[in-house]
Amino acid sequence: DVKVTQSSRYLVKRxxxxxxxxxxxxxxxxxxxxxxxxxxxxxxxxxxxYDVKMKEKGDIPEGYSVSREKKERFSxxxxxxxxxxxxxxxxxxxxxxxxxxxYEQYFGPGTRLTVT
Amino acid sequence: xxxxTQPDIHITVSEGASxxxxxNYSYGATPYLFWYVQSPGQxxxxxxxxxxxxxxxxxxxxxxxxxxxxxxxxxLRKPSVHWSDAAEYxxxxxxxxxxxxxxxxxxxxxx
Numbered sequence: 328d329v330k331v332t333q334s335s336r337y338l339v340k341r342x343x344x345x346x347x348x349x350x351x352x353x354x355x356x357x358x359x360x361x362x363x364x365x366x367x368x369x370x371x372x373x374x375x376x377y378d379v380k381m382k383e384k385g386d387i388p389e390g391y392s393v394s395r396e397k398k399e400r401f402s403x404x405x406x407x408x409x410x411x412x413x414x415x416x417x418x419x420x421x422x423x424x425x426x427x428x429x430y431e432q433y434f435g436p437g438t439r440l441t442v443t
Numbered sequence: 444x445x446x447x448t449q450p451d452i453h454i455t456v457s458e459g460a461s462x463x464x465x466x467n468y469s470y471g472a473t474p475y476l477f478w479y480v481q482s483p484g485q486x487x488x489x490x491x492x493x494x495x496x497x498x499x500x501x502x503x504x505x506x507x508x509x510x511x512x513x514x515x516x517x518x519l520r521k522p523s524v525h526w527s528d529a530a531e532y533x534x535x536x537x538x539x540x541x542x543x544x545x546x547x548x549x550x551x552x553x554x
Contacts, residue, residue, distance in 0.1 A: 336484075362544075367546060368546060369533065369546035369547050370487075370533065370544040375541065417487070419487075430475055430537055431477060431492055432487075432489075433489075434486035434487040435486050436486045437484075
């Protein structure tokens with residue numbers, strides 16, 4: 328089974344802090360994604376990556392950056408956390424060739440971040 | 444524009460009753476369609492998927508969904524709901540890269 332793990336389930340940070348959210352997948356997936364989930368808004372794509380050292384902006388990249396130095400690891404960085412970044416953050420990965428081209432995504436358990 | 448609409452924010456059913464969750468999409472090309480389920484405090488789990496072939500697809504946990512191209516719909520169904528089905532359900536559409544998610548439907552099950 329594919330396993331996507333996230334470094335923390337719950338995180339509390341102060342306004343202005345630099346925050347790192349880590350995501351690791353163990354199935355050699357090429358594609359990795361970061362979403363934030365807010366009530367009534369569903370999942371919104373922040374950034375995604377097709378390969379090591381590659382990144383693409385999603386729908387809401389402002390205030391975030393990402394790093395992908397190794398294929399299995401995709402990090403989300405909040406350079407200066409703000410209260411409006413309090414949210415649930417979900418990481419996902421996919422590998423179209425392995426899933427017959429379906430592009431289905433496998434999700435981690437999420438990190439609930441609170442910025443005070 | 445590409446989009447997914449789940450018109451029901453919250454649905455309540457009795458255990459043992461049938462269930463249908465609605466999903467409508469707007470997509471320029473042939474879509475990949477998915478239903479995911481999220482239990483409280485958890486990540487998303489894939490229930491089922493559709494790309495081509497038989498328009499009625501079977502998934503895990505006894506769920507099925509029917510693709511209707513003429514209605515741009517991909518509704519999720521289950522003939523008899525169990526209390527453990529209480530969760531949030533997301534419909535998603537995608538092509539060759541990203542997925543677009545609906546805003547979700549929260550299912551509550553009464554005994």
